[in-house]
Amino acid sequence: MKAKIAMLAVSAAIAAIGSTTVLAQAKEQFFPVLSYRTGAYAPNGIPFANGYVDYLKLVNARDGGIDGVKITFEECETGYATDKGVECYERLKGKGPTGATLFQPLSTGITFAVTDKSFADKIPIITAGYGRADSVDGTVFGWNFPLGGTYWDAADMLVQHVGKKEGGLDKLKGKKIALVYHDSPYGKEPIALLQERAKMHGYELLLLPVTHPGVEQKATWLQIRQQRPDYVFLWGWGVMNSTSLKEAVATGYPREKMYGVWWSGAEPDVAPVGEAAKGYNALVFLAPAGQGQVHKDMIKYVYDKGQGTGKKEEIGEVLYNRGLVSAMMGVEGVRRAHIKYGKKPLTGEQVRWGLENLAIDKAAIKKLGFDGFMLPVSTSCVNHSGESTASIHTWDGKKWVVGPDHYASDQQILKPMIRASAEKYATEKKITRRDCAKEAG
Amino acid sequence: MFYRENGQFKSNYASDQQMLPILQDRVFMGLLLVFAFGAVPLFVSDYVFLSLLIPFLILTLAAIGLNILVGYCGQISIGHAAFMSVGAYAAYNLALRLPQLNFLVVLVLAGLIAAAVGILFGIPSLRIKGLYLAVATLAAQFFTDWLFARVKWFTNYSSSGSVSTAPIELFGWKVDSPAEKYLFLLGVLVVFTVVAKNLVRGHIGRAWMSMRDMDVAAEVIGIRPVYAKLTAFAVSSFYVGVAGALWGFVYLGAWEPLAFNLSLSLNLLFMIIIGGMGSLLGSYFGAAFIVALPILLDQVPNWLGVEMSTALASHLASMIFGSLIVFFLIVEPHGLARLWAIGKEKLRLWPFPH
Numbered sequence: 001m002k003a004k005i006a007m008l009a010v011s012a013a014i015a016a017i018g019s020t021t022v023l024a025q026a027k028e029q030f031f032p033v034l035s036y037r038t039g040a041y042a043p044n045g046i047p048f049a050n051g052y053v054d055y056l057k058l059v060n061a062r063d064g065g066i067d068g069v070k071i072t073f074e075e076c077e078t079g080y081a082t083d084k085g086v087e088c089y090e091r092l093k094g095k096g097p098t099g100a101t102l103f104q105p106l107s108t109g110i111t112f113a114v115t116d117k118s119f120a121d122k123i124p125i126i127t128a129g130y131g132r133a134d135s136v137d138g139t140v141f142g143w144n145f146p147l148g149g150t151y152w153d154a155a156d157m158l159v160q161h162v163g164k165k166e167g168g169l170d171k172l173k174g175k176k177i178a179l180v181y182h183d184s185p186y187g188k189e190p191i192a193l194l195q196e197r198a199k200m201h202g203y204e205l206l207l208l209p210v211t212h213p214g215v216e217q218k219a220t221w222l223q224i225r226q227q228r229p230d231y232v233f234l235w236g237w238g239v240m241n242s243t244s245l246k247e248a249v250a251t252g253y254p255r256e257k258m259y260g261v262w263w264s265g266a267e268p269d270v271a272p273v274g275e276a277a278k279g280y281n282a283l284v285f286l287a288p289a290g291q292g293q294v295h296k297d298m299i300k301y302v303y304d305k306g307q308g309t310g311k312k313e314e315i316g317e318v319l320y321n322r323g324l325v326s327a328m329m330g331v332e333g334v335r336r337a338h339i340k341y342g343k344k345p346l347t348g349e350q351v352r353w354g355l356e357n358l359a360i361d362k363a364a365i366k367k368l369g370f371d372g373f374m375l376p377v378s379t380s381c382v383n384h385s386g387e388s389t390a391s392i393h394t395w396d397g398k399k400w401v402v403g404p405d406h407y408a409s410d411q412q413i414l415k416p417m418i419r420a421s422a423e424k425y426a427t428e429k430k431i432t433r434r435d436c437a438k439e440a441g
Numbered sequence: 442m443f444y445r446e447n448g449q450f451k452s453n454y455a456s457d458q459q460m461l462p463i464l465q466d467r468v469f470m471g472l473l474l475v476f477a478f479g480a481v482p483l484f485v486s487d488y489v490f491l492s493l494l495i496p497f498l499i500l501t502l503a504a505i506g507l508n509i510l511v512g513y514c515g516q517i518s519i520g521h522a523a524f525m526s527v528g529a530y531a532a533y534n535l536a537l538r539l540p541q542l543n544f545l546v547v548l549v550l551a552g553l554i555a556a557a558v559g560i561l562f563g564i565p566s567l568r569i570k571g572l573y574l575a576v577a578t579l580a581a582q583f584f585t586d587w588l589f590a591r592v593k594w595f596t597n598y599s600s601s602g603s604v605s606t607a608p609i610e611l612f613g614w615k616v617d618s619p620a621e622k623y624l625f626l627l628g629v630l631v632v633f634t635v636v637a638k639n640l641v642r643g644h645i646g647r648a649w650m651s652m653r654d655m656d657v658a659a660e661v662i663g664i665r666p667v668y669a670k671l672t673a674f675a676v677s678s679f680y681v682g683v684a685g686a687l688w689g690f691v692y693l694g695a696w697e698p699l700a701f702n703l704s705l706s707l708n709l710l711f712m713i714i715i716g717g718m719g720s721l722l723g724s725y726f727g728a729a730f731i732v733a734l735p736i737l738l739d740q741v742p743n744w745l746g747v748e749m750s751t752a753l754a755s756h757l758a759s760m761i762f763g764s765l766i767v768f769f770l771i772v773e774p775h776g777l778a779r780l781w782a783i784g785k786e787k788l789r790l791w792p793f794p795h
Binding site for chain 1 (some may be wrong): 597601696
């Protein structure tokens, strides 16, 4: 009991210190940055965080902020752990003159946990290419924005691609597809869709979970050797990806028949395997590797001034670019909201309007310097993700080569699944659906 | 402390059997409760509630549970997060499938289910001791991990294997804001602490302690090991199960089996080792230490205005945290509760020690 005194003294001290650092009511927009530069997932977390933070710096250095409102930010280390992520969220949500603008946790587990809090805090959560698949439904998930696509989209596109390779989706009948997945909400998300598709096309789905962090996969690949699936879909993150490729090399499974999700196709995943990973494919959405106008600006305004977060050579890597694009979409959401609410620091609720009315078309992409790095995105109150399109890129032993085909997920299959899943969430959590028509009027 | 119990005579059995026989202790505890219930919600920020006080209260409850087993009954367990997960998933399923149940009923039922599972995994303790028992309890950890990840029914067929809970409602009171959650948890913790205090000083607690000190001797004087050990497992799992349900419903809101992994089990064990084995007060100290220290260490560079990358700060924090644990174990192996007791003894003689 008496321990509480000490505890409270500590909390009082924190409260006191917290109040002295309150920022003056400045023209500033606060961006919290949840990143992981430590732990098993750091090799992938670092480039993403560098890209994210660099873009915020670039907007300040090049444009003087968003329409004149300076961006401030603070990083918080989550280590990819859900409880740490929640603590970071709580720590950062109230900072800045108007509170946190939006969160991008880069972890499906943290996304699940903070989704519940978003309803009360009214802060949007952007999950560009991850998060809950059913959060596309903006009427239930009022604050989630899975911009650019969810794992259901990704799984759908992969099935379409292998179907095309076989010469038609009906040719998949009797084939075996193995899903090697990270045993967490992230890895389990695509299962529902793959099962749905399996029912339609008659392929057999093998589910092979890999426990965190994924360095031990001998048993998984033994099963692959026994079952000989026609294709392997890889749903890994961090060190798990390169381990899977190493095991594939060791068991002699052809890399050409392996397809990774967009989080399993970056340089840190294949580099440890190098030449042996040749032929491995992965989805790539929005931002492939390479440099464009925005990278030139980045070097000119940020890196040449010694303000860069990472190394200059790493600019343009897949995950760095994805960090850039994620930050850009957040910034554009704020810019869009400025039109309605004026060019001043905005609250999370106001930013949500901007994100719900995003319209980044081809011209806008070019203007932002992202030409060739992303496809147009437009959202609405009902659809929080916009269209999801992606291509397949292949590792040639040295670099990623993007294939010619673009894939879009089949909304005929996805829509009813999203609706049903969102409905289930709404009943479980006792949420009443938003009426989008009414809000617009 | 700086008061003496001189002149407080116990003239009847009731006053001899009080929980806090010394007047000053009673006054102090009363003031502390008034402060915790009345004053804290007035001046503490939401961040402190959500990141420090709420996890502290829940983990204290879990630490008390583990302390009953390890500290009082001497049966080591390194898989106690398993019983937390049983409690959490039991509560989730009860709340989902029987929505008319009051949350308090759900909590107690979840605790009872965890207790049943605890008894099951406690059976090996009748035959094996020490390190071997520790390994057997580890099985509970891996079994529940597997169960909740693989058997879909427990997660209501959620596609990602992650479950999320509805907000808690008690007799029309929506436990929503951080302050309300804090008050609710504090209430639960006070009740459970009083129960635990009375259990450990009653005949059951004495049976546990005799088991811990020497099981053969205890058997000779007529204490049945089956009864003593299994009740310890049951009560301990009940506490931990309730804590798990609260961890899921009040603190996390949405979780996957990974939330109750081995590192949480080890953290619970650290709490009672650092706080003090066989001491309820120690459970409080240990939980406070484990919850608050990493967060404090994480933010210290920020407060001091030192520009440091978050990665370096977090590496430093783990290093300091680790060395502090080692330091404590060398300097005071009996934990913070013992340190507190020594402090009290010293203050008694202050300023003229012999």
